[in-house]
Amino acid sequence: MTAEKGVLIVDDLELNRILLAEIFKGSYRVFEAGNGVEALELLRRETPRIDMVLLDIVMPVMDGFETLAVMREDAGLSGIPVVVITAGDDPDDEIKALNLGATDFITKPFDPRVVISRVRNIIERREIDEIKLENKMLRRQTLAQVQLQAILDNMIGGVALIEFSEQPHAIYMSPGFYSLTGCSKEVFEAHKDDFFFRVHPDDRPKLEAEIKAGMDGKAPISCEFRVIRVDDRPCWAHVQGIKISYPDSPHPVMIMIFTDITNEKENERQLMEANAELRYMAYHDSLTTIFNREAFSEMTSAMLRNNPDKEFVLICWNVERFKFINELFGKNTGDLILKDVAALLKREISHIGTYGRLEADHFAVCFPKDEIDIDALIERIKPCEDFQRNHYELVIHVGVYEIEDPTVPVDQMCDRANLALQSVKGNYLRRCAYYTDDLRSSLLREQEVVREMSQALEEGQFVPWLQPQYNHATGRIAGAEALARWEHPVRGLIPTGGFIPIFEKNGFISKLDESIWEQVCRLLRRWLDEGRPVVPISVNISRVDIYNPKLESILTGLVKKYDIPISLFRLEITESACVENPAQLIKVISSLRERGFFIEMDDFGSGYSSLNSLKDMPIDLVKLDLKFLLGDDEYQRGGNILASVVRMTKWLSLPAIAEGVETAAQADFLKSIGCNLVQGYLYARPMPVGDFEALLDASSLDTEQLVKKSENIIDVNEFWRADSQSSFVFNALLGPALVFEYNDGSIDMLRANDEFFSLLGLDSDHAPFHKLSLIDQICADDRERFISMIEAMSEGGEERAACICWRNGGGEELRRVKVRARMLAESDGRKIIFASLEDITDFC
Structure with a gap:
């Protein structure tokens, strides 16, 4: 079949027209119309070029039934075959369409092979009918044989009249037939007693059996086969034939029409490959290449359905703190770990059950109970070398659901296994947990809460x-x-x-x-x-x-x-x-x-x-x-x-x-x-x-x-910041200095510089700062004077000074120290005080 044959697609949905046009691409000339009115206009304008109509029923402006009725009443259009597009769920629509002159039906969704076969059969049957009609008419004319041959010679595609005696013998072969095989007339003349010599050996038995059945039963034949062309170009042909009475031959004769369907077969192959690729993508996880959630659910349901006498377990897997692993070691390392887990599950489970990646670091497997030691399986997961070098332990937790009712949806089984998994998540001593009645009760309560929550919100x-x-x-x-x-x-x-x-x-x-x-x-x-x-x-x-x-x-x-x-x-x-x-x-x-x-x-x-x-x-x-x-x-x-x-x-x-x-x-x-x-x-x-x-x-x-x-006298926040100017100045002071908190006679040291520890005779890097008591460093006779200075400073808000006797490092050595104090901040009776100390022992 060449592109000379025309098909009119009438459908108000552009997507359907695009799909059908793609199916016919390279095989037929395609015309398109969005409703019955447009279709009738096209038919009347392009009648000689349109050989068949694909007609949708439900359309705006003019539907399919109205269009059929108009075509039946139009003598110029009534002979064009019409195939009705239907959803296949309403027999009354089909009967009504047939009564209005429809030839056949195709149903949605479209199967490209069915669509091509039906359209091709109808067009070729119409051609045969036309030939038979022409033959009948020509027999009534004196030049019937000449005119018939003229028609056959000019038909699109290959035409042959085959006489069947002891061997199939070609009475007539059209130029289109020679073109299909790439052989000359002389070559075929040399092989006229072996008509099938250009048929692929693997396809010859099928074709011969089809022809024999047609000759025995007088039924039309239809068969696809490969042709061995002289130039070795791949070629597919479709033959349709019928047994006829031929006055010039005493033996049975069959008229056969051969169509080049190479382009259709190539389109079909490409479409099947694309469908296979789409199916693979739809059922496999792109990262790990194992099955995804949808595929796992479908395969698990089928496995349980086909093995009703076996007991199965469904297990959900989870990598502990996987998000942290991604952040710490990088996404590439995280991906490698997921691939390692997937590879292990595929290797260990593929021969006994189903497996898949549900999402992120969540995996699931299902296999017959007691087939595998789950703990041993967990231990066999070894992370990638980059991960091992960092001495980080990979922790896997699993939740196990022992399947009692195989009719429960697989997603629900996964929920139950996950519920068990959550009970041990974060537990580094226990890696595995089983779904129990208590967990089931918890799940039922949760489902009840979820079921009622929206109504409860609406009802206040x-x-x-x-x-x-x-x-x-x-x-x-x-x-x-x-x-x-x-x-x-x-x-x-x-x-x-x-x-x-x-x-x-x-x-x-x-x-x-x-x-x-x-x-x-x-x-x-x-x-x-x-x-x-x-x-x-x-x-x-x-x-x-x-x-x-x-x-x-x-x-x-x-x-x-x-x-x-x-x-x-x-x-x-x-x-x-x-x-x-x-x-x-x-x-x-x-x-x-x-x-x-x-x-x-x-x-x-x-x-x-x-x-x-x-x-x-x-x-x-x-x-x-x-x-x-x-x-x-x-x-x-x-x-x-x-x-x-x-x-x-x-x-x-x-x-x-x-x-x-x-x-x-x-x-x-x-x-x-x-x-x-x-x-x-x-x-x-x-x-x-x-x-x-x-x-x-x-x-x-x-x-x-x-x-x-708090009532801050200075910006205390600035002072507490380690990188602030105030903090730098405090640490760089040449003399001893400290900051302490005073509250109702109680003194707590907060900060001190290196010079202060030197005055105490201590090493600032190793001094037990949290155990130092400032009041204990002051001689007992001077403690009251020190407290009075602080109280006076608090009341007046001005800097105060006092000379006190200081016990060096808490030992027996005494030193005379002049203390200058100033309040930094106050809140709820608590005061933060800055003090500088000066050793005046040598001047007393």
Whole structure:
């Protein structure tokens, strides 16, 4: 078939027209129309060049049925075969189309081979019908034989009349037939008793069998075969033939039409290769080349379905702290580790089960139970050499799900195995965990929470409870923290541990947070309207919220909507959020503070980089995690750490509030170290808004404490920075100097330069600084004079001096020292004092 034959594609979807045109490319001349009206115009204009119509049923302007009806009534168009494009799901449409003159159907989605075969058969059958009609008509004419040969000689493609006696014998072969094989007429004349000599040997039996069946049963034949051309060019041909009565031969005769389908076969080959490549890409992970999630799910489902009598396990794999490995050793090393794991799974599992990479560092395998020792398999994973040279241990954790019901979706099986995996994640002693009924119950509870969460939000089941914050020195309420509670209509109050972690995992926490924020703003507005006592309320900002680009506009929008002072609506951000993406967090906090929001760092002390958080984050208040800082405190370090942190916050001009205060002893300790703002069960548990309002009405307020700043005489922050000019000058002083804190008779050394240690007779690099007591260095008779000097300096604010007797290094040697002192800063009765010392022993 050459491009002389024309096919009209009528479809309102351009994509379908493009697909069909691609199928016919190189084999047929293609015409396109987007509806019935356009098709009829083309048909009337190009009738001689259009041999067949592919017609969609559902189209705008004029649909397929209307088009068929018009063509049937048009004598010039009624003979053109029409193949209807259908979805194949409505027999009534097909019957109606047939009644209107349709020849055949093709269904969506298109199979290129089916489309080509049907179109080719219909066009060739039409050609045969035309030939038969011409033959019948020519037999009635005196020049019938001459005219028939003229028609055959000028037909597109090869035509042959084959007589079958003892051997197939060619009565007639058209010029197109010689062109197809590349042989001359003389060559074929020499082989006229072996008509099949140019058919590929592998295809000859098939063709001969097809012809024999056609001659025996008088049915049309159709067959594809390879042609051995003289020039060795690859060539495919399609033959269609039918047994006819031929008056000039006493033997059976078959008329055969040969079509060159080489281009179609090449297009088909390329399409199959492209489909194979697309299928490979769709089912394989691009990095590791093993199966991806979709392929693993499909193959595992098939394996379970085909082996109902076997017991299987599904195992999910995870590389511990893989994100850290990528950051520490580089992405290339991380990729090599993933490839190593994939190669091991392929090598160990491919012959007994399925395997695949689900995502990132998550892999899954499924195989018959007891086929492999899982622990031994884990041990066989060896990281790449670059990784081993760094002496870093590669830790793999797995979760195992023993499959009881093979009809459960594979994704759900993976979820269960992952649930088991999460129970040992971070555990370096236990690498493997099995999915259990307890985990199943937990999963069911989680699914129930997920199923109900949206409706619960719409029905207002999530409400803020308030936990008061006190100044325990005065007993007054200084503020409150809003905590989300789920008041379920059936199950009552659901603990936060039963839904907050789930919401943080699936992202619903953002919607919950926004609801709580709005309820708090609405509450503050109501308090202001009713003239009630008002205290600032802190709301939580989750890690997920930090990445919300609309966070700032949401918060400012709420403040504007309810017209509340921004100072009453405070934002708490957990310290652990700093670890994930500190740059993003600093950016968000800075922007919010510029808008006027008061920022609190929640759970300080529970993260991995508390000091960095305190140094880098632009915050307004620190909330100390008392449970972490004190804990069991076997070595009694928690109290010292907490006291140091409180002192540090004071000199950074940051208010601090301790949360989780549960005992009177804890409260007394906090008061003794100057931390007066507290929150915890000792004072009040979180309570409904109504109970808090009653408590608020009966209490006095003390909101000033939440914003109190230290009164710095100089820029203390500048002094504490190691790279500041002030710090450089202090270290470079020629004489002894130190900085100490004074509070009600108690003196704690904070900093000292090398000259100071030299005066004591100590090595500054090895001196037990934390054990030095400044007051113990002063002779007992002079201690009162030293304290009086400090008290006088505090009252007057001016520099003071005193001569005291100094015990060198704590030993028996005494030296006379002149001390000059000046106050640097003061907060809550605590004073930071700078002192310079001068040895005047030789002058006394």
